[in-house]
Amino acid sequence: MKHPARISFQNVALEFSGDSGPVKVVDNVSYEIGNGEFVSVIGPSGCGKTTMMNMVAGFLQPTSGHVLIDGKPVKGPGPDRGVIFQEYGVFPWLTVHDNIDFGLTLSANKKSRTERHEICNRYMNLMGLSDFANAYPKMLSGGMRQRLAIARAYAVNPQFLLMDEPFGALDAQTRAHMQDLLLQVLQTEGKTVMLITHSVEEAVYMSSRIVVMTARPTRIREIIEVPFPYPRDPSLHEDPLFGQLRSRVRSMVMREYAAQARQTHEATD
Amino acid sequence: MLKRVALILAPWFVIVGLWYGLAYSGLINEALIPTPHAVATRFWELLTQARLPLDIWMSTQRVFLGVTLGITLAVPVGFVLGWYKQIRSFIDPLINFFRALPPIALIPLVVVYFGIGEFAKVVILFYASFFAGVIVMYEGIAQISPIYVRVARTLGATDSEIFRKVIIPLTVPHMLTALRVALGVAWATLVASELIAAQQGLGALIQNASSFFQLDIIYVGIICIGFIALAMDLSIRAFTRRLVSWQDRIA
Ligand SMILES: Nc1ncnc2c1ncn2[C@@H]1O[C@H](COP(=O)(O)OP(=O)(O)OP(=O)(O)O)[C@@H](O)[C@H]1O
Numbered sequence: 001m002k003h004p005a006r007i008s009f010q011n012v013a014l015e016f017s018g019d020s021g022p023v024k025v026v027d028n029v030s031y032e033i034g035n036g037e038f039v040s041v042i043g044p045s046g047c048g049k050t051t052m053m054n055m056v057a058g059f060l061q062p063t064s065g066h067v068l069i070d071g072k073p074v075k076g077p078g079p080d081r082g083v084i085f086q087e088y089g090v091f092p093w094l095t096v097h098d099n100i101d102f103g104l105t106l107s108a109n110k111k112s113r114t115e116r117h118e119i120c121n122r123y124m125n126l127m128g129l130s131d132f133a134n135a136y137p138k139m140l141s142g143g144m145r146q147r148l149a150i151a152r153a154y155a156v157n158p159q160f161l162l163m164d165e166p167f168g169a170l171d172a173q174t175r176a177h178m179q180d181l182l183l184q185v186l187q188t189e190g191k192t193v194m195l196i197t198h199s200v201e202e203a204v205y206m207s208s209r210i211v212v213m214t215a216r217p218t219r220i221r222e223i224i225e226v227p228f229p230y231p232r233d234p235s236l237h238e239d240p241l242f243g244q245l246r247s248r249v250r251s252m253v254m255r256e257y258a259a260q261a262r263q264t265h266e267a268t269d
Numbered sequence: 270m271l272k273r274v275a276l277i278l279a280p281w282f283v284i285v286g287l288w289y290g291l292a293y294s295g296l297i298n299e300a301l302i303p304t305p306h307a308v309a310t311r312f313w314e315l316l317t318q319a320r321l322p323l324d325i326w327m328s329t330q331r332v333f334l335g336v337t338l339g340i341t342l343a344v345p346v347g348f349v350l351g352w353y354k355q356i357r358s359f360i361d362p363l364i365n366f367f368r369a370l371p372p373i374a375l376i377p378l379v380v381v382y383f384g385i386g387e388f389a390k391v392v393i394l395f396y397a398s399f400f401a402g403v404i405v406m407y408e409g410i411a412q413i414s415p416i417y418v419r420v421a422r423t424l425g426a427t428d429s430e431i432f433r434k435v436i437i438p439l440t441v442p443h444m445l446t447a448l449r450v451a452l453g454v455a456w457a458t459l460v461a462s463e464l465i466a467a468q469q470g471l472g473a474l475i476q477n478a479s480s481f482f483q484l485d486i487i488y489v490g491i492i493c494i495g496f497i498a499l500a501m502d503l504s505i506r507a508f509t510r511r512l513v514s515w516q517d518r519i520a
């Protein structure tokens with residue numbers, strides 16, 4: 001990792017208050033994400049990935065330990081951290097153009113009219129949404145809403161991108177296309193990225209490091225370096241080294257899913 | 270287009286047809302069921318030579334005032350109840366208690382406290398439209414997904430920006446629905462409100478006619494109320510379609 005760390009988890013634990021006392025979801029997690037890194041977080045469903053992201057985004061505070069951005073504890077959400085939510089959250093009452101423009105009109109990112117115009121057009125072009133500038137989200141496909149959510153987050157030029165299974169709902173072709181599009185955009189505008197995904201293929205293809213999480217309460221199983229240089233292109237999928245790494249990560253993730261299944265089995269017995 | 274018009278008019282013709290059928294069937298004493306054309310003739314008479322225009326004007330004015338006051342209060346109250354779940358849990362039974370009371374039962378109290386003037390009639394309509402509106406409003410607001418507020422925060426929005434740019438646009442459709450429901454309820458309550466010593470108004474027309482057993486006039490009054498309420502509802506719906514065309518469905 002390149003120093004100094006931009007995002008760091010220091011002995012982070014988080015408990016939710018459940019019906020029968022507190023439920024520990026995140027248990028003593030420590031890791032760091034350096035400048036310009038692309039880190040994927042992968043782990044069994046329900047283990048606490050979104051919870052971890054919400055602590056970086058500023059929607060949740062750790063019960064113990066610290067989540068730091070550039071060495072300072074996260075106080076709340078802010079435009080330095082763009083978030084792509086699992087459920088997109090495009091604004092249904094605004095057109096495609098106005099969704100992207102939304103952040104630019106806020107006092108936190110005050111932009112002149114010409115700048116706004118230029119930025120909106122740039123991201124509509126980049127995300128292939130120009131023909132739908134004046135369409136409302138109800139007319140868009142799932143993939144287009146996804147692209148819109150990404151464009152809207154990008155428009156305010158955050159230093160961090162936090163993405164929660166952004167491509168989960170897309171078909172395989174659209175998904176591959178979106179992955180390449182994102183890599184391209186990152187190539188021109190360096191950002192520090194935290195991506196939550198269920199897809200081992202996606203994690204290996206896109207990231208510089210992969211954090212594999214255990215079942216709940218989630219801890220770090222392992223952190224895996226992905227050695228392939230950027231820019232990456234689809235031919236990487238055929239690389240034998242890629243295949244090896246993918247198998248290694250996959251078997252690790254499978255073990256965690258199996259452990260989770262055993263846990264729930266025991267719990268219901 | 271022609272087909273659409275035909276489809277819209279068809280059920281009305283069916284009703285008029287059934288009405289004629291019933292009137293001429295001999296099943297019911299002729300004196301008890303005026304024919305549609307007798308009612309139409311009476312309508313024309315009342316409209317051109319008598320009091321009907323004034324009745325319509327007075328009733329519309331009362332409904333308008335009652336609904337305006339009711340919705341003006343229902344929107345902020347419904348908003349607060351919908352947005353703050355803690356407040357809702359103990360105010361909700363109260364609202365449902367008052368909503369369940371039939372306005373007619375309140376008339377004696379309204380007369381005692383507000384007299385028998387115009388104001389008393391508007392109070393009844395206000396009561397009915399407020400409780401109808403407030404429920405629609407808070408049910409709608411409570412369903413707004415918190416995701417939009419979260420997204421806005423991650424883009425850097427302040428509290429006041431969130432209110433102006435996220436919450437207000439999401440509230441407008443519910444305001445319009447509340448207005449529609451309140452108008453419907455107000456028209457349905459009109460006759461009750463005009464039980465309070467009204468000289469003019471469609472409700473008063475119906476009540477006077479009933480003391481003289483003028484069934485055709487009663488029908489004229491009822492049909493007028495129905496059609497005015499329908500016309501208002503259609504215009505609010507048309508307005509809604511334009512104003513919130515972003516919505517998936519328009520109720
Ligand atoms: N606000 C909350 N209150 C109580 N429990 C919660 C809350 N949010 C999440 N949880 C619980 O915490 C656990 C982790 O949730 P989280 O959403 O972080 O999982 P995840 O890893 O993102 O899962 P998925 O991959 O399915 O999205 C889940 O068991 C969930 O039920």
Ligand SMILES: [Mg+2]
Pocket residue numbers: 049050051086164
């Ligand atoms: Mg999740």
